Amino acid sequence: QKEVEQDPGPLSVPEGAIVSLNCTYSNSAFQYFMWYRQYSRKGPELLMYTYSSGNKEDGRFTAQVDKSSKYISLFIRDSQPSDSATYLCAMSGGAQKLVFGQGTRLTINP
């Protein structure tokens, strides 16, 4: 079983919809949780960063961490075609390495 599980999708929604992307993990030592966005044929870029449990909001994006359930989420409000990308969750216990999920491919249809 992978340390981090993420539904690879693909996920296709209409413009303006609320999108929910999720990851589960098994390692209780993970404390740092990130979401990276990767456009087609580009390298990933950090989108959101959360430490421990709780919520973090940045514009249309909200990241949630529930350590008791070992579950993290990324919500996108008022989704736009420019949000079409692959979203990768990543997490770390504070050591040198990140563990990535498989990535969810998201398409926002105009």
Add this chain to the structure above:
Amino acid sequence: NAGVTQTPKFQVLKTGQSMTLQCAQDMNHNSMYWYRQDPGMGLRLIYYSASEGTTDKGEVPNGYNVSRLNKREFSLRLESAAPSQTSVYFCASTAGLGTDTQYFGPGTRLTVL
């Protein structure tokens, strides 16, 4: 600043050939990483270098070697390429710990026939 650069962008090899993927960063970062990305597999760590002069294995190191040439440059070598190494390879760097933001290069698309 260019950030993280990778060369080449594309490469086609025959089974058994060797090649080196180059990575350089101009952000004065201490740590550098090599990942491979395959469909449905996410990013898997091949090797990383926490600081100049050190390298460590990641999740999938078999068939690869690395060299941290200096603080800026971190190369990945395939000594005898195999079709299973067909993938997109990304280099990344961070200022320090793995919990810091990782900055990725544009990737190298490698096909091994």
